Amino acid sequence: MTIENRLLVFCRKALSAFVVTAGVIPLYLLTKQALTPELQSFAWPPVWFPKSLTLTYVKDVIASGELRTSLILSARVAITAALAATVLGTMLGYAMARHTRARALGLSALTATRLLPMIAAAMPLATILITLGLYDTPGGVGLALVHGALALPAAAILLFSAFVKIPIELEQAAYLDGASPLSIFLRLNLPQVRGAVAGAFVLSFLVSWDEFGFALLLQPTNRTLPPLIYYYTVFGDTGAASALALVSAVPVLIALVALRPVLLRGLSGRG
Amino acid sequence: MIELAVNNVTRALGADRGVRDLSLTVERGEFFVLLGPSGAGKSTLLRMIAGLERPDSGDIEIGGRSIVGLRRPDNAVAMVFQSLALYPHMSAFDNIAFPLRMMGLSRRETEKRVRETAALAGLEIDLRRRPAYLSGGERQRVALARALVREPRVILMDEPLSQLDTQLRNSLRLELKEFQRRTGRTIVYVTHDHASAFILGDRIAVMQNGGIAQIGEPVEIYRYPANLFVARFLGDTPMNLVKCRTNEGRRGLWVGETRLELTPPGSVTGELMLGIRPEDVSLNATLGAVEMPTVVETAEFLGARYLVRLRLGDATLSAEFPTPLKPGKPAHLYAQNESFHFFDLESGRRIA
Numbered sequence: 113m114t115i116e117n118r119l120l121v122f123c124r125k126a127l128s129a130f131v132v133t134a135g136v137i138p139l140y141l142l143t144k145q146a147l148t149p150e151l152q153s154f155a156w157p158p159v160w161f162p163k164s165l166t167l168t169y170v171k172d173v174i175a176s177g178e179l180r181t182s183l184i185l186s187a188r189v190a191i192t193a194a195l196a197a198t199v200l201g202t203m204l205g206y207a208m209a210r211h212t213r214a215r216a217l218g219l220s221a222l223t224a225t226r227l228l229p230m231i232a233a234a235m236p237l238a239t240i241l242i243t244l245g246l247y248d249t250p251g252g253v254g255l256a257l258v259h260g261a262l263a264l265p266a267a268a269i270l271l272f273s274a275f276v277k278i279p280i281e282l283e284q285a286a287y288l289d290g291a292s293p294l295s296i297f298l299r300l301n302l303p304q305v306r307g308a309v310a311g312a313f314v315l316s317f318l319v320s321w322d323e324f325g326f327a328l329l330l331q332p333t334n335r336t337l338p339p340l341i342y343y344y345t346v347f348g349d350t351g352a353a354s355a356l357a358l359v360s361a362v363p364v365l366i367a368l369v370a371l372r373p374v375l376l377r378g379l380s381g382r383g
Numbered sequence: 384m385i386e387l388a389v390n391n392v393t394r395a396l397g398a399d400r401g402v403r404d405l406s407l408t409v410e411r412g413e414f415f416v417l418l419g420p421s422g423a424g425k426s427t428l429l430r431m432i433a434g435l436e437r438p439d440s441g442d443i444e445i446g447g448r449s450i451v452g453l454r455r456p457d458n459a460v461a462m463v464f465q466s467l468a469l470y471p472h473m474s475a476f477d478n479i480a481f482p483l484r485m486m487g488l489s490r491r492e493t494e495k496r497v498r499e500t501a502a503l504a505g506l507e508i509d510l511r512r513r514p515a516y517l518s519g520g521e522r523q524r525v526a527l528a529r530a531l532v533r534e535p536r537v538i539l540m541d542e543p544l545s546q547l548d549t550q551l552r553n554s555l556r557l558e559l560k561e562f563q564r565r566t567g568r569t570i571v572y573v574t575h576d577h578a579s580a581f582i583l584g585d586r587i588a589v590m591q592n593g594g595i596a597q598i599g600e601p602v603e604i605y606r607y608p609a610n611l612f613v614a615r616f617l618g619d620t621p622m623n624l625v626k627c628r629t630n631e632g633r634r635g636l637w638v639g640e641t642r643l644e645l646t647p648p649g650s651v652t653g654e655l656m657l658g659i660r661p662e663d664v665s666l667n668a669t670l671g672a673v674e675m676p677t678v679v680e681t682a683e684f685l686g687a688r689y690l691v692r693l694r695l696g697d698a699t700l701s702a703e704f705p706t707p708l709k710p711g712k713p714a715h716l717y718a719q720n721e722s723f724h725f726f727d728l729e730s731g732r733r734i735a
Contacts, residue, residue: 290485
C-alpha cells in the first residue's frame with residue numbers, strides 16, 4: 113500500500129468519524145429523547161438504549177395548534193427568504209462574474225456585512241421593522257427579509273462561481289446570433305447554472321429554517337420553530353422540545369435526500 | 384463586387400497590440416485568409432468586422448453599408464469561434480435553430496431551414512444530441528451550420544480547426560474549401576498556420592504588428608514575399624536568409640569571402656539580404672544555375688528527406704535532399720537565378 117493510499121484511508125476515516133459525531137449521534141440522541149418517558153431520559157448514568165418507548169410527546173406536539181402555526185410560519189419565512197436570496201444572488205453573482213469592478217465591490221461588501229456581529233444589527237433592524245410595520249407580524253415578512261439578507265452572500269458567491277465558468281465567447285456567439293441581453297441571460301446563462309440556483313435556494317432555505325437569534329428578537333409572539341423549541345426547553349418540557357425538533361428536522365431531511373443529485377452538482381461547482 | 388471593405392481602421396490595445404490604419408477589401412464569394420503570428424492583430428480585426436469590438440477610427444462596410452456602431456449586425460455577418468462556442472445545454476438542432484428563433488421564424492420554417500443547413504454542412508447525425516456527445520468533427524459542422532443558417536453576407540472564422548488532430552483537420556480543411564467553392568460564400572478566415580492559409584485562401588493578407596505586410600494569392604506571396612517578415616513566416620522550413628555585399632567595381636555578390644555569380648536587381652550596392660528557399664537548392668548543375676560552394680555541417684533525417692545544414696562563406700544554409708551528405712565534405716549547390724530573393728537590409732523590403 114502506498115503512502116498516498118494510507119493518507120486517503122486516514123482521511124476517509126476522519127470524515128466518517130466527523131459524520132458520525134456531528135450527524136448520526138445527535139440525531140440518535142434527539143430521537144431517543146423524543147421517544148423516551150421522562151423518568152428514563154433523566155436517568156443517571158444516562159442510558160444509550162431506553163427500556164421502553166412512548167409516543168406521547170410526539171402525539172402531544174402534533175396535536176397542539178402551536179406546532180402547526182409555527183411550522184407554517186417557518187415555511188413561509190424560509191421560502192420567502194430563499195426566494196429573495198436566490199433571485200438577488202443570481203443577479204449579483206452574474207454581475208460579479210461579468211464585471212471586474214462589480215466583482216471586487218460585491219465580494220468585499222458581501223464579506224464585510226458578515227463581519228458585523230449580528231446582535232449589533234438586531235436592534236436597528238427591529239426599529240426599522242417596527243417603523244415599516246413588519247415587526248412580529250403573523251406572516252413573518254420582516255423576518256423573511258432579514259433571513260434573505262443573511263443568506264444572500266453565500267447564494268451570491270455560489271452563483272458567481274457557477275456563472276464565471278461560462279465562457280464569454282458563448283455570450284458573444286449568442287449576440288452575433290441576434291439574441292438580446294435578456295434572452296442571452298435567460299436562454300443561455302441561466303439554464304447552465306440550474307444546479308447552482310437550486311443549491312442556493314436550498315442553502316438559503318436552511319439558513320432561515322434554522323435561524324434562532326433574529327427569529328427570537330423579531331418575532332417574539334408569532335414564533336418560528338427554533339424559538340418555539342427553545343421555549344419548550346426553557347419551560348422544562350424536554351420531551352416535547354425534542355419531539356418538536358424531530359418534527360422540524362423531517363422536511364429538511366426529505367428535501368436534502370430528494371434534491372441530493374442537483375445539490376451535489378450545484379455545490380461542487382459542476383453546473 | 385466588393386462585399387467587405389475595411390477602410391483605415393485603427394484600434395489600439397496597449398502599445399504594441401491592436402490594428403493600425405488597416406485597409407483591405409474582400410470580394411463576394413472570396414475565401415480570404417488573415418495570416419499572421421499571434422499578436423499581429425488578426426483576431427482584433429475579425430472581432431471588429433463581427434461588431435464585437437468598435438474601431439477607434441476608420442470604417443467597415445459590408446455590402447456597401449457601414450456596420451460600425453450598429454447595435455447588431457443582423458444578417459451581415461456570422462462567426463465561427465475558435466472554441467466553437469456551441470451552447471452546451473442545447474441539442475445540435477437547438478444550436479443551429481438558435482439564430483432563427485431569435486429572428487422569430489415560425490416553427491415549421493425553422494425546422495425546414497435547420498434540416499437543410501445541417502445537410503449542407505455535412506451533418507449526418509441525430510440532431511437531438513448535445514455538443515458533449517458529438518465528435519470534434521461533428522461539433523465543427525454544427526458550428527458551421529449555426530453560422531450558415533441565417534445566410535449571412537460574410538462568414539468569419541477564427542481558427543476553428545486549430546483544436547483538432549492533424550488528420551481530421553486536414554480532411555475538414557479540404558471539405559471546407561470544397562464547400563466554399565460549391566456555395567460561393569464569402570469567408571474571412573483567421574489563422575497563424577501558413578499551410579491552412581495556402582490550402583484555403585483565394586487571397587491571403589499577411590499581418591504584422593497590426594498592419595498588412597502583404598496581400599495576394601498564395602502562390603504570389605510565396606514566390607514574391609514583399610519583405611523579410613513574410614519571407615520568414617511562410618514555408619515549412621524557413622527561407623535561408625544570409626547577409627551579403629557587393630564589391631565596388633567587381634561583378635557578383637560576396638557571402639563572407641565566398642563569391643556568388645549573382646547580380647542584384649537594379650543597381651543596388653553595399654550590404655543586402657539574400658534569400659533562398661531550402662527546396663530551391665539542388666545538387667545538380669543545370670543550365671544557367673548559380674553555383675554555391677559549401678561545406679556540409681550536419682544532416683538530419685526527416686523521413687522522406689534529409690535536412691542538411693551547410694556552411695556558405697560566413698553563413699549557414701538549410702537545404703533538403705533525398706540522400707544524406709557527409710558532414711565535413713564540400714558540396715556544390717545550384718539554384719536558378721530566379722529563385723534568389725533580395726531584400727533591403729534596413730527596411731527589410733524586397734528589392735525587385
